Amino acid sequence: METYKADVAIVGAGGAGLRAAIAIAEADPALTVALISKVYPMRSHTVAAEGGAAGVVQAHDSLEHHFNDTVHGGDGLCDQDVVEYFVAHCTEELTQLEHWGCPWSRKPDGRIDVRAFGGMKIERTWFAADTSGFHMLHTLFQTSIKYPSIRRFDEYFAADLVVEDGRCQGVVVIEVATGQFTLIQAKAVILATGGAGRVFRESTLGGIVTGDGMALAYRHGAPLRDMEFMQYHPTCMLGTGLLFTEACRGEGGFLRNRDGYRYLQDYGLGPAEDKPRNKFMELGPRDRLSQAFWHEEKKGRTVTTAHGEAVHLDLRHLGENKLRERLPLICELAEEYLKIDPARAPIPVRPAIHYTMGGIYADLRAATPLPGLYAAGECASNGIHGANRLGSNSLVDIIVFGKMAGVEAAKYARGVSQSPHGVLEKQARGAQERALSPLRSARGKERHSVLRREMAQSMEAGCGIYRTAADMQATCDKIAELRERYGRVDVNDKSSVWNSDWLGALELGYLLEVAQAVVHSAINRKESRGAHQRLDGYEQRDDANFLRHTMAYHGGGGPPRIGYSDVVITRSKPGTRAYGAAGEQAQAQERKAAHG
């Protein structure tokens, strides 16, 4: 098998992977970096992020406010030591991106402009119109070209990790264009493979968001943490799930039901006012807004469309000019895909899957429990998002901890040597055999596109906005059945060149294992918190029993083993989580209690 030797291998060239690669190149230009991605870096899904990235800049804002908003938004489940580090490094990293050329929107005096975002007390979201992720990704990708020590493997698909001597020592990759296998030997490996939202049906996610890195780490014994927390974004296009950014509401957009009524005031988010007010109404957190939709639908107060029930995202009052300047992509999506001019008509929207709060357990240093293996970005669970991520925290997560992973992996790589090539190659051959198995025709007649559809439908039914034990159990059973049928998948396409049929089958293998971790984590959490809401007697948050992280360990062919670990609490006791006027009241009371 062809072999390439690097000091550090990075799987994933989205925001997190690119930032890690640059960090290594800057830390030590003598270290060689293999940057592996199944698509060209600029196709990575960071490209789709619209709204922006959080970093404290205003005089009346503070790191403490950003900390509190994040921990509050995460419904108690954030690791606060990590959040402290995070908020302290956001602005620096966003400034670094500015120095590298990111075209952030500006105020008339030439300084960075910031906008409001859901769940944030003070405006701190840096934005590049409504294509913030696109500009961050292209800035990082183009900047990475500057460093000769970064060797890219564009359109190489990671099929397995090489674990030898108790540590991760490389990656087995498939060149998409030829089907050839290569062993990339490395002293340290960083996973930056993004989320796993494609285990669901309607989503804001690109086709590549299939949880690959999570599944690879999981198979090698690294736990997946807090996987039950899958975020629904409240304002997505019906039928496709494409996103209308939260910035629509940050700029002042309203959500209305079939009667034109701003229904969020009925769900503890009011009072309704004409001007947007932070943490009120449309600027509440995503979990609450998605839940409110669910109730409106049950009450029959939604709008019926060809693709199902919807509410209206009303941007008309923002006016044509502001819409074109601040939300050009939103205008394009509404006009091209829906034939709606948002300056003249409201946009029908509904919740769709958007973000994976959980992931490969990684500590503050981005290290996983498997020595030599690091994880950063959406594939990781480093503890900053808790049970519900705040919008605009992820785009900074990927650069703050992307850099951290790079720096730490570089340090580690300098201190270790590799096992003999022969031993690693033997492992790689085993991985090759396993990856080729769906191409062996004698297996059966199952089709992976069919299994994928059944999985997504079942996940939506069992792990949607509201959950019950009966539905979750049905999904557990279904996923077990699908994993068994997966062993009989036959791939029609037998060729080596650009065989996306085969790679799609491998992706489904990853998806099924991650889906199983999600549903088993969910059914075992007998409380309601953040994005995990139950209707079967566990409607309340239960800190006594569940102020804990869920840890899912791979169970071979069977379901995962579920364990728990403590949440790190440094300075903020999990309080009542309320928004709108109720939130202000609760805060005042807590302050009084603290002083009295």
Place this chain on the structure above:
Amino acid sequence: MAEGDRSPGASIEVEVLRYRPEQDSEPFYQSFTVPYAEDLSVLQALQHIKDDLDSTLSFRWSCRMAICGSCGLMINGIPKLGCRTFLREYYPGRVRVGPLNHFPIERDLVVDIEDFVGKLEKIHPYIIPREPRTLDQGEYLQTPRQLQRYLQFSNCINCTLCYAACPQYGLDPAFLGPGITALLHRYNADSRDGGQAKRAAIMHAEDGVWGCTAVSYCSEVCPKAVDPANAINQNKMASAMDYFLRFVKPGGARK
């Protein structure tokens, strides 16, 4: 996906170019009948084919929202993004889908874009600071007007549609071409950048802006209003001005 607005049973014919180098001696069109709805995109039609009719069809896609730049195709002879082109534009007629012109076909609808990526790597596509600045000094000041000077060119999604549209690139693959020129200009026009001299040789070479024969079809097909023809024109002007300056400015020839 779009049951709702589909007149029951409505369908549309999609012809797709097939070519698998290991088994086909030459490319050919294969015809499929797929369900029709007003809001279905050409990409969704291809996905339907792959999932339900013939899983061996290969094409690139990811975001579905015209931002990742993966899904460039020739659709009835015109370079377009499959995810932002709708079947309704052709219905009840048929849709003919092929790989982007002017690039080698790897397989089916997938083309080899290494030439584009290689050119991108060549143009120093990053800020070469005019004045160095440390992180604790904060951001560079850049007024909205200064931002406007390059913003449109930074909106390029690297979809390569403009290359498929460019007759000159079809004749001479060494030509730097529209999208990359726009990106080169994007950095030159950024108030933070001082790397113009480094990029000048590439821009003003014969394969640089002077290769362009001013057809402007590139700007017409660009899905993001980058207007690469405009970038080329501005630089032809700049390049010509430089040339004349050598004669009028005392000492200018020495630079």
